[in-house]
Amino acid sequence: MATTEEIRSDLADIVNEVAGVEPNEVQLDKSFVDDLDVDSLSMVEVVVAAEEKFGVTIPDDQVKNLTTVGDAVSYIERAQA
Amino acid sequence: MTALDVRRGAPHAAILGIGAYRPERVVPNAELVEAIDSSDEWIQQRTGIRERRFASAEETVQMMSVAASRQALERAGVTADQVDAVLVATVSHFMQLPALAPLVATELGCDAPAAFDLAAACAGFCHGVALAQDMVRGGSARHVLVIGVEKLTDMLDLTDRGTAFIFADGAGAVVVGPSEVPAIGPVVWGSDGTQFDLIRSRDDWRDVVTPETAVAMPHLTMQGAAVFRWASFTMAKVGLEALEAAGVAPADLDVFVPHQANMRITDAMARAMKLSPGTVVARDIATQGNTSAASVPLALDRLVEDGEVSTGDTALLIAFGAGLAYAAQVVVLP
Numbered sequence: 001m002a003t004t005e006e007i008r009s010d011l012a013d014i015v016n017e018v019a020g021v022e023p024n025e026v027q028l029d030k031s032f033v034d035d036l037d038v039d040s041l042s043m044v045e046v047v048v049a050a051e052e053k054f055g056v057t058i059p060d061d062q063v064k065n066l067t068t069v070g071d072a073v074s075y076i077e078r079a080q081a
Numbered sequence: 082m083t084a085l086d087v088r089r090g091a092p093h094a095a096i097l098g099i100g101a102y103r104p105e106r107v108v109p110n111a112e113l114v115e116a117i118d119s120s121d122e123w124i125q126q127r128t129g130i131r132e133r134r135f136a137s138a139e140e141t142v143q144m145m146s147v148a149a150s151r152q153a154l155e156r157a158g159v160t161a162d163q164v165d166a167v168l169v170a171t172v173s174h175f176m177q178l179p180a181l182a183p184l185v186a187t188e189l190g191c192d193a194p195a196a197f198d199l200a201a202a203c204a205g206f207c208h209g210v211a212l213a214q215d216m217v218r219g220g221s222a223r224h225v226l227v228i229g230v231e232k233l234t235d236m237l238d239l240t241d242r243g244t245a246f247i248f249a250d251g252a253g254a255v256v257v258g259p260s261e262v263p264a265i266g267p268v269v270w271g272s273d274g275t276q277f278d279l280i281r282s283r284d285d286w287r288d289v290v291t292p293e294t295a296v297a298m299p300h301l302t303m304q305g306a307a308v309f310r311w312a313s314f315t316m317a318k319v320g321l322e323a324l325e326a327a328g329v330a331p332a333d334l335d336v337f338v339p340h341q342a343n344m345r346i347t348d349a350m351a352r353a354m355k356l357s358p359g360t361v362v363a364r365d366i367a368t369q370g371n372t373s374a375a376s377v378p379l380a381l382d383r384l385v386e387d388g389e390v391s392t393g394d395t396a397l398l399i400a401f402g403a404g405l406a407y408a409a410q411v412v413v414l415p
Contacts, residue, residue: 041127041345044310060307 002054002080004028007073010053011046015069018045028070036069046072056080088220091259094213096415097224098157101382102148102252103369104136110246117242124246129344133249133370135234142174145252146185146230149378153226154189157256157415161189164256165222167196168212170205170374172403173232174198185228195222202280203340203402204270205229205374206253210398211268211408213257228254229374236282238300247343248301249370253378266327266411269319273405276311279304280403312346312401317353319409320399327395327411332357335394336384336414340401341366341376350399361389373402381414390414 002010012026019042025035032038038046043066047058050072056079058066066072109132110121124130136145146169154161167186174181182196201208206229213225230252239245257265284299316339324331337360339347344366351362365380372379377400384390392414399409 039127040306041309044306045313045349048310048314060310063306 004073004077007054007076008069011050011069011072011076014046014049014053018042018049026069028068028073030069031067032069032072033067050076054080090218090220091223092218093260093263093265094217094257095260095262095264096210096412097159097256097258098153098155098415099378099382099385100149100152100154100156100254101379102145102152103379104134104140104145104250106135106137107132108135108249113239113246116240117245119242119246127343127345128247129347129364129367130246130370131367133368134251136232136250140232140250142171142181142230142232142252143184143188145232145250146181146228146254147188149230149252149254150185150189150226150228153254153256157258159224159256159258162192164189164191164224164226165194166213166216166225167191167194168199168209168225168227169197170199170201170209170227170229171231172200172202172205172373173230173235175235181230182228189226201374201402201406201408202404203342203371203373203376204400204406204408206377207268207398207400207408207410208270208406210255210257210265210412211270211410214265214268214410217257217259224256224258226254226256228252229376229378231373231375233301233371233373236298236301241300241302243305244301244303247303247371249372251369251372251375251379253375253382255378255381264413266323266329268408268410269323269326270406270408271319272407276405277403279308279311279405309343309346311405312342313349314353316399316401316407317350319401319407320350320354320397323399323409323411324397329395329397329411331355333395334360334397334411336361336363336390336396338363338377338380338384338396339399341369341380342371342402374400376400385414
């Protein structure tokens with residue numbers, strides 16, 4: 001079972017690849033839109049890459065609830081459990 | 082049982098020539114932003130579109146089709162009377178019948194060819210290329226004119242923040258004919274009617290055209306984010322399947338010509354397919370917008386015109402859209 005930090009770190013790499021954000025900026029309290037400048041389309045790319053990476057499913061209607069990096073990490077943790 | 086005579090087709094089919102028609106009027110983002118309370122920067126960031134072409138009243142779907150076709154025929158070295166079939170992919174011919182294809186064929190001076198329209202929305206052109214290939218190989222036609230044409234401004238709501246800045250007008254055409262070597266790969270195609278809601282006319286004609294209601298054009302509507310997800314990732318897989326079916330390794334592909342839906346979709350697909358940095362990627366959307374069925378041949382024509390591609394290059398064509406219909410094939414450029 002991956003730890004919260006491992007998931008955050010892998011997610012940070014994905015956000016880096018899709019949107020060019022420095023991985024160490026991608027912390028749990030950061031908002032994708034307001035802090036990291038990840039727009040709605042980039043968010044879709046992040047979600048799809050995360051689905052593949054973590055072997056989970058994140059439906060479209062859930063994506064809008066993932067405001068912060070922490071929201072996404074805990075969603076992935078729950079989905080993996 | 083009586084065995085019927087059958088026709089034998091050509092061993093293989095190829096695209097022999099490409100043509101395009103771009104409407105005269107260039108419409109920069111600045112012209113559209115006020116009605117949708119947006120900005121040039123926002124549109125460019127979300128779509129990669131800087132400007133597009135809007136057709137005038139004289140630039141009808143028929144006129145644009147004929148202009149693109151004449152150029153394709155000339156470049157192919159094929160005369161109008163050698164054309165056995167005309168396929169027009171469009172969703173913006175606003176007469177239920179007759180189809181646009183016979184009118185285009187007649188204006189071109191073709192000799193009573195088979196002529197019909199093909200309704201597969203943005204995916205229509207690649208459906209047409211697939212049919213044309215099978216017709217040439219099957220012997221039901223020797224030269225097929227495949228046209229993608231749209232005048233989407235007729236169905237555009239310029240106050241809709243989801244579509245107003247995306248769609249546009251234009252026409253592209255190719256001549257498909259016999260070839261000694263395989264130059265159009267197997268098509269990979271499909272659809273998903275359960276997702277009919279994602280991109281569609283807002284209304285059914287029968288609901289808006291009644292004696293009680295004012296007649297208004299059913300505008301186009303689209304759920305952008307859901308379409309983005311499907312187009313970027315599911316379509317990348319379809320593209321890879323088409324490459325595999327044709328026996329072309331992704332790293333060896335010379336040219337990638339996806340439906341010009343959104344620059345971000347093109348970028349995401351190219352990333353997901355892990356195309357080589359050396360592959361030329363069509364980015365015609367920056368100056369044409371999304372012209373639905375016309376976008377693949379228009380983009381192809383642009384690459385040829387700009388000298389970015391050469392005869393013999395392998396090109397992956399992939400088109401997708403409403404009905405979640407899609408079609409992809411690898412072709413060798415004429």
